[in-house]
Each structure stands twice: as structure tokens, then as C-alpha cells.
Amino acid sequence: MTVIETHSLSKRYPGVTALDRLTVDIGPGVTGLVGANGAGKSTLIKILLGLAPASEGSTRVLGRDSASDGSAIRERVGYMPEHDCLPPDVSATEFVVHMARMSGLPRTAARERTADTLRHVGLYEERYRPMGGYSTGMKQRVKLAQALVHDPELVLLDEPTNGLDPAGRDEMLGLIRRVHTDFGISVLVTSHLLGELERTCDHIVVIDGGKLLRSQATTGFTADIGSLAVEVTDSDAHPNGTAALREALTAAGLTVAEEPGRLLLVELPEPTASPAPTDRPDPRPEPSATGPAGGIRDAHDLVRDTVADLGLGLVRMEQRRHRIAEVFQQRSATPAAPDERKGAPADAR
Numbered sequence: 001m002t003v004i005e006t007h008s009l010s011k012r013y014p015g016v017t018a019l020d021r022l023t024v025d026i027g028p029g030v031t032g033l034v035g036a037n038g039a040g041k042s043t044l045i046k047i048l049l050g051l052a053p054a055s056e057g058s059t060r061v062l063g064r065d066s067a068s069d070g071s072a073i074r075e076r077v078g079y080m081p082e083h084d085c086l087p088p089d090v091s092a093t094e095f096v097v098h099m100a101r102m103s104g105l106p107r108t109a110a111r112e113r114t115a116d117t118l119r120h121v122g123l124y125e126e127r128y129r130p131m132g133g134y135s136t137g138m139k140q141r142v143k144l145a146q147a148l149v150h151d152p153e154l155v156l157l158d159e160p161t162n163g164l165d166p167a168g169r170d171e172m173l174g175l176i177r178r179v180h181t182d183f184g185i186s187v188l189v190t191s192h193l194l195g196e197l198e199r200t201c202d203h204i205v206v207i208d209g210g211k212l213l214r215s216q217a218t219t220g221f222t223a224d225i226g227s228l229a230v231e232v233t234d235s236d237a238h239p240n241g242t243a244a245l246r247e248a249l250t251a252a253g254l255t256v257a258e259e260p261g262r263l264l265l266v267e268l269p270e271p272t273a274s275p276a277p278t279d280r281p282d283p284r285p286e287p288s289a290t291g292p293a294g295g296i297r298d299a300h301d302l303v304r305d306t307v308a309d310l311g312l313g314l315v316r317m318e319q320r321r322h323r324i325a326e327v328f329q330q331r332s333a334t335p336a337a338p339d340e341r342k343g344a345p346a347d348a349r
């Protein structure tokens, strides 16, 4: 089942291409949309909701066309905008009831749903205080509550962790996860922080300069590539066994980094030849000895043989998965879509 689909979607502003032939399918669950500032995340959300027209291409949300059926989409989809949009003199209860009424809920239902939703986001005690006195974290929670109050099937959350400290970010990410696990609501959440989405999202879509870099299950990001952590003993011939091994492996053409604690990290080649633009239904071909998976085996063998040739003792040799941020850092070293945009593709925190 597809919740969101875009087909060759482009959005051009004078002098700026915000989205560039973006084709992506997003299923149910929690999906992270990652990209640096200006990558096109907010623009995509506005087009999905039917709030801005596309220049080219099409989008469907919950099976409906965004261009022609925007109001029907907005009835079934909640939206948490990026910027502060809360009137300071109004309480959270008044504001969320108002938003519920705007979504068509009758008065009593709107009050009940508001109380439930504010309790869910952890704002029950403070719900009658004017929002002008709220912290950034509390304001973000009100914005989340108003997106949820009409019991949507899908919520689009634009940078919900913006301005939050690490503890506040963790709480918000936990809340977002529970929106799906407790209520079955699908979530599209944007962020420029790759690391924070790793724990929260089932699926990650990475865009840069309005172009799709990658769309994949979160586990797929980290499962594909990694490094080999190797620890060796010293020997009489090599009083610094770690340095000797590093030198020999580098001479053999491997990329080797040293970590504290006498640990060497040997980069492994990627098993996939190129980033998959979308999830492919077809199974991967069997790894062959000459293909990239064979390259990983070769690297294992080379490390083992080099350790033996140097006469060192092998304490451990284990494959480590990359974290998403590391994967992205590697990709950003050779960006897929270099253009005039400034800044790194995403903040790899």
C-alpha cells in the first residue's frame, strides 16, 4: 500500500529549482525525509497537501491527487508546520479546539479530542495557560497536538525537533514513534539531522537539491556497508603490531583508520554497486566471488593473511555496520547532484 507517491515532481521558483523530477513511493509507518536546509522538504509537504502547485509532475496522498483534491487530503492528513504559528495570548486548549473545529469536528467532540490529544503529547497540566509563556518544547507539542486532533490517517511533521535540546528532541521523537504505534497513524517527518531519524523511522528518504538521493528501509541503510574492526597483538618483530598492520593493509590498497584502544577500522566495499533510487521489489542477485560482496570476502581474507604474514596474534576481527550519518557522509563526499546550493547535503549528527 502506498501512502504518498510523487511522480517526476518538479517545483521551480524564480531562480531556484526546489524540487527536481522527484519520484518516490512512501508506504505506511514512520518515514523520515532528510535533507539539508533548502533541500526541498517543506516545498514537498506543501505540494502534497495541495497548498502549493507543482511546476511539473504529480503527487498522490492516500490515493488522492494533491492538485485536484487538496481539501479532501487535508481532511485526512495532519500537518505540523516548521515555523512558530501559535498565537501567544491563547491557551493550548483554546487553540487546539479551534483547529479541531476548523477540521469539522462538532464542539463536544472537539473538546474531548483536544483533551485526549494534549494528554498524549504531555501538555495536560499546562493546557489552560497562554502559549506565549510556553517553552519551545511545549510549543512543538501543541503544534503536534493540533496535527493529530482530527484523528488523521497520516501526519506530515516539518522539522518537529527544531530548536529542542537533546533531551527535548528524544522526547519528541518518542512521541512521534508512539503516534504510529499507539494510534496506527502513518508519519512523514522531516529533519536535517540524519542521526535522530535512525531510531525513529522505518524508512528514510534522502533528498538533496530537490533530487532523490536514496529511499530505503532504515535497516537497509546500515546493513549494506560497514567496516572491519581488527585488533592484533604485538610481536618481537613488530613491537607495535597495530601500526605494522595498518601500514601493510594501506600498502595493499585498503582504507584503514585507527581508533583508540589499538583498534583498526578497515573500510569494506559496498555490496551494492550504486545507491538504489527506490526500493526494488526484485531480489538481489546472488553475491558472486568477483562482485562487490566478493570484495568484502577478499578484504576479510586479506586482513587475516596479512596478520598471519606479519606473525601477529589476531585478538578480534568483527564487521561493524555504519550508522546512517556515516553512510551519508561518505555519499556527500561525492555528491550525486552537485549544483549551486551551498552547504552539506545534511547535518550528519
Ligand SMILES: Nc1ncnc2c1ncn2[C@@H]1O[C@H](COP(=O)(O)OP(=O)(O)OP(=O)(O)O)[C@@H](O)[C@H]1O
Pocket: 013, 014, 016, 017, 018, 035, 036, 037, 038, 039, 040, 041, 042, 043, 044, 082, 159
Ligand atoms: N516561496 C518561495 N519563493 C522562492 N523560493 C522559495 C520559496 N519557498 C522555498 N524556496 C526555495 O526553495 C528551496 C527549497 O526550500 P524548502 O523550504 O522547501 O527547503 P527545506 O528543505 O524545507 O529547508 P528548510 O528546512 O530550511 O525550510 C530553497 O532554496 C528555498 O529558498
